[in-house]
Amino acid sequence: MTTTDRAPRADLLLTKRASRIADELDRSAADGWLIYDFRGSNPAFSRLLGNPGELKSTRRAFLYLPRQGEPRLLIHHVDAGNLSRVGLEVRPYGGREELVQSLTTLVGGARRVLMEYSPGNAIPYVSRVDGGTLDLVRSLGIEVLSSADALASVVAAWDSADIASHQRAAQALDRCKDGLFSAIRSRLGMNIDWTELEAQQHLVRLMQEQGLEFDHPPIVAVGRHAGDPHYAPAPEVALPIKAGDLVLTDLWAREAERADGGVGAYADITWMGTAALDPIPGDHLRIWETVRLARDAAVALIEERVADGEPVQGGEVDRAARAVIEKAGYGKAFTHRTGHSIGWLAAHGDGVNIDDFETHDTRLLRPGAAFSIEPGIYLSNFGVRSEINVVITPGNQVKVTTPPQTDLVRLA
Numbered sequence: 001m002t003t004t005d006r007a008p009r010a011d012l013l014l015t016k017r018a019s020r021i022a023d024e025l026d027r028s029a030a031d032g033w034l035i036y037d038f039r040g041s042n043p044a045f046s047r048l049l050g051n052p053g054e055l056k057s058t059r060r061a062f063l064y065l066p067r068q069g070e071p072r073l074l075i076h077h078v079d080a081g082n083l084s085r086v087g088l089e090v091r092p093y094g095g096r097e098e099l100v101q102s103l104t105t106l107v108g109g110a111r112r113v114l115m116e117y118s119p120g121n122a123i124p125y126v127s128r129v130d131g132g133t134l135d136l137v138r139s140l141g142i143e144v145l146s147s148a149d150a151l152a153s154v155v156a157a158w159d160s161a162d163i164a165s166h167q168r169a170a171q172a173l174d175r176c177k178d179g180l181f182s183a184i185r186s187r188l189g190m191n192i193d194w195t196e197l198e199a200q201q202h203l204v205r206l207m208q209e210q211g212l213e214f215d216h217p218p219i220v221a222v223g224r225h226a227g228d229p230h231y232a233p234a235p236e237v238a239l240p241i242k243a244g245d246l247v248l249t250d251l252w253a254r255e256a257e258r259a260d261g262g263v264g265a266y267a268d269i270t271w272m273g274t275a276a277l278d279p280i281p282g283d284h285l286r287i288w289e290t291v292r293l294a295r296d297a298a299v300a301l302i303e304e305r306v307a308d309g310e311p312v313q314g315g316e317v318d319r320a321a322r323a324v325i326e327k328a329g330y331g332k333a334f335t336h337r338t339g340h341s342i343g344w345l346a347a348h349g350d351g352v353n354i355d356d357f358e359t360h361d362t363r364l365l366r367p368g369a370a371f372s373i374e375p376g377i378y379l380s381n382f383g384v385r386s387e388i389n390v391v392i393t394p395g396n397q398v399k400v401t402t403p404p405q406t407d408l409v410r411l412a
Helices: 018-028 043-049 077-086 096-106 131-139 148-155 160-189 196-209 223-227 282-307 314-327
Strands: 032-038 060-066 072-076 089-093 112-115 143-146 219-222 246-255 267-274 370-373 376-378 383-385 388-392 398-400
Touching (some): 018 032, 032 043, 043 060, 072 077, 072 096, 089 096, 096 131, 131 143, 160 196, 160 246, 160 267, 160 370, 196 219, 219 223, 223 246, 246 383, 267 383, 282 370, 282 376, 282 383, 282 388, 282 398, 314 370
Parallel strands (some): 072 089
Antiparallel strands (some): 032 060, 060 072, 219 246, 246 267, 370 388, 376 383, 388 398
16 A cells, blocks of 8 residues: 655655666666665665665665656555655555565566675675565565665765865864864973873864864874774873874864755865974885875876776776885785775765775766775884875866875974
């Protein structure tokens, strides 16, 4: 039984990006896109129907976007009232047997559908559908294809307002970074002991004063802790910041209140400072310059390909950065991908990752893509990372949205 039968609302992402959805279905020769959600397990569900994270099912739910016809929802009676408000046709179900019967009707005639599934879990950000649900859909005689490209092109893509929100967050982060380095410089100059944890807490206050919010506190790391890519300061392990140290700070956040009422888009940066007096230790400078060159090589490849109208995959960009570090002899010390998609709910989004190391990301960087470029070299006694953010604008222009660091920031 259908409880709601209306024209799709014009403000829904699935309506605004209907042409992109059609392109992805044509490209993959799929009959439809079946988006499954269970209690917020699939961010694509809420993104297509509203703001990221806004809508969650309390029971199993399916949003079906057929190649021909209007989008429709299959949801439990318990959720039917709330989810009918989005303006789509709603088909409620009760027990598990009715669910299977209704799902069969929902996708009737389909032989191939896209789902949030990645063969071999090659791209974990895509793999949102559990094995049992895949079994259920396949038992209906349907071939399941990966929605990886559709997610990147439709769900994870930013529009101009998202980019503007991201840029405001990036500018605020830049001010916070400068405030942190100024505070470190002042304390070193007055011989005041200050630990990584105290510096981190100071940075948190600066970020809050700038109207930013974040899913995890920022990183401030010195010495061997900077050689740990995701070190998090804690009272029992925090090191003092001393003369001669390299200081790594990694900070990410979004606007707590976006002017247009939407969800803020994250920005994510990493900068390096040195508390060394002249001359800067040669190994510090050599590692820094290698990382900077790797970062810039990645951006250069993207700019060249886009300018020439040629496709570029996330994995290709990773290889461009990694080649610079490997040539310098530090390949084994570059222990993570070159960059990640940037999102709304967290700094890491569900779009294209700059990765041919942890995964083999063959997705294309297309208009709306937002991602970090952050190569790093991590040794036993120190580490260096440089992180910038890049977007491909709706007009297919490459835009570096955060200032690229050119030299180590002097703290002494």
